[in-house]
Amino acid sequence: DTAVSQTPKYLVTQMGNDKSIKCEQNLGHDTMYWYKQDSKKFLKIMFSYNNKELIINETVPNRFSPKSPDKAHLNLHINSLELGDSAVYFCASSQGIRNSNEQFFGPGTRLTVL
């Protein structure tokens, strides 16, 4: 009964391809996030949705497009993949958007672009 799940866990693909990563949470939370952990190990926020509305959109190439079909799901679609997109992508969720609200993370998706 994973609280925040991501699929796939590993993704290996060629440059130029389009791929999607899916995230689902069964915690009943209303806020979901995408983070990227690059080779330098920094975890950086990419996007956040609250009640299916985009509330954080960091400086991310527009090849990255998040989609939230409902409050329990936040998917990440990446077009025209580049070598620099190789990273571990973490989905997270929280109840509310106060900074004291604990964020629960998924196990991560390791994306390798060849």
Add this chain to the structure above:
Amino acid sequence: DQQVKQNSPSLSVQEGRISILNCDYTNSMFDYFLWYKKYPAEGPTFLISISSIKDKNEDGRFTVFLNKSAKHLSLHIVPSQPGDSAVYFCAASGGSGGSNYKLTFGKGTLLTVNP
């Protein structure tokens, strides 16, 4: 522009001793600080947090200390156990605007507790 810095990439301690993990921040608008723990192939899990109105928060073996004037916080684990071996991330949030709940993470410190 690293707003949250964990200058020690790794730390090794003996079981039963104290582990002290350090974190510095540069943004004076940060007012909430968190520590997350991460095992390999898993996502980070929340460990403990502290608001800027406090200087200490304790939860079992884990204590976080905040020194606002020095823009420094530390996580103390006493006594350390082998199961504490993991990467520990410091994170901070706060500031003006609508995204003061956005977490800014450090690079993490790998703690190894030796039996």
